[in-house]
Amino acid sequence: MQPFTTVDGKAVALDMPNVDTDQIIPARFLWRPRGDGYGGLLFHDLRHDAGGAPKPGFPLDAPAAEGAAVLVAERNFGCGSSREHAVWALADAGMRVVIAPSFGDIFYSNCFKNGLLPIVLPEARCAELRAALARNPGARLIVDLAEQTVTGPVGVNDGFAIDRFPVDPLRRELLLAGEDEIGFTRRHEAAIAAFEADYAAAMPWL
């Protein structure tokens, strides 16, 4: 997995609460192999009409959002279905960071497996960032995982701050190293085997 250290990227705001993973990637695309790439399908039905023609006005399609790496969203982003394809779509479209007041738990966990960093900031600060980005299209945010900071928006004189964000130590450690979690866990094989011997003796019916 690609390690995550710092990202200095163009940010784009999405002013919608409860963006579920069906919106991020509709179910009818999920059979496609991972290798085919999901970037072009990101938010597909919000960006296309029933006939498949582009629908104007979606924030990610604004010229200033071209090449954006940071998404600033609303509460409960990524709720709903466990589909990891939602993270694949964001990552394949070039996103490295999603900032929101809260996330769907499974989506939040899936992000870390794919080098995408989900950041929880207070609701008021997220709203402030989205407003600043609306006033300053194409403004950048700098995210430092080791320091656990979001800095910006930079390049504009509007709403600037340095925010610290929380992240669980194990997730931070694996993401900073770009470490494969299965390989990491297999280093604990002896502990797993010992647990299983005890567990099998206690619950032989399983």
Next chain:
Amino acid sequence: MTAGRSLFDKIWQRHAILTRPDGAVLLHVGRHLVHDGSRAAFRQLAERGLTLHSPSRTFATADHYVPTAPTAEVAPHRQEMIAALAAHAATHGIACFAPGDPRQGIVHVVGPEQGITLPGLVMVCGDSHTASHGALGALAFGIGASEVAHVLATQTLWQSRRPGSMRITVEGRLGNGVAPKDVVLAIIARIGAAGGTGRVIEYAGSTFRAMSIEGRLTVCNMSIEAGARAGMVAPDDTTFAYLAGRPFAPQGAAWERAVAYWRTLPSDADAAFDADVTLDAAAIVPMATWGTSPESALPVDGRIPDPDREPDADRRQAMRRALDYMDLRPGTPVDAIPIDRVFIGSCTNARIEDIRAAARVVAGRRVRVPAWVVPGSGLVKRQAEAEGLDRVLTAAGLEWRDPGCSMCVGMNGDVVPPGAHCASTSNRNFVGRQGPGARTHLMSPAMAAAAALTGHITDVRTMLAGGA
């Protein structure tokens, strides 16, 4: 003095293989369910050249991509997903319920039905509605494809922190025509679609004690729609009676030993919870959603809210967007919302009690709109047919189909036409969930059946009383 332990605490602590100084826990997974959407995880395993860690703890059934009409022509990409599951199951030596096997069905119907789901277990599945299995006193939650691959390879899962806890207590008797689905919709309306985020919910109180396992499955199933990691109900005699004799449940002397252990699992009287919510069962009435988040559930005698009265700007905008998508106007009575389609099925409401509830409402009457009943498994289908429910339903004009996720998920060919309002017993009313442009109204099987008869959302209590 230490505080008492909750059901969740007991299962969590029992399955912690190791705890890091930073609080991260390596959790053992007792049983793992996979389905025909799990192909990516098996591929990850193959790419790493790894074998399956615990074949006997892994169970497979096809549900997401299967057709639910015997005559349906299955698109090649869907056939490929179904075939891939059978092939991976054969390669790794996993018990697999493929189409044609009477045990095949929706993974969250099959697990309990087969006795794969047991109290005190950690159970996972690459599907967000895995919380369902908490109805039997398991700690069960959904995971993504990478985590599925991790469980396949190691039979463990990292939890970087202990989830928070929430106890939702409902006391009292439910009124006539009020179903477990109404209870969980009322809960979500109360705490919101993110009300349980980061938490495990324990459903407590006399209402759940009196509820059947199937009812508890419906409630726990929708925990995720309140944002919760998991939902669970303490195992009791109802649980043990349900499980006794099921194929993958313990038998004989092992059964006695298992029950003795399961009786130690309920939360201690002095167990602490991070949050407590209480509802009065007598105040819960039949519910339906009007919007595009399950939190938009309203009592059937309510009216669609007015965004102009919503003080929060973002919420106001979200309400307007939902009204626009649903083509509805503020102030409209819920029971005036038109219904063009009805879907009775899904991992939330496709069990025998759900089908009985629908049949009871439509018996001797005639539906006005196209309505499907999709049983949750081959065994549910067989049971319903043995009871003659299929004949009651088809005589009323409903379509009786084959088991699968069907119209809940919009990926198997079963979809609601664009623009149509669908009364659905499923769990999500998200934009496009049941097909592009589909407008979903979540409700109980009895309420969906009532809507099928009238062509609009209808208080099923008027029908049970012998009304129109």
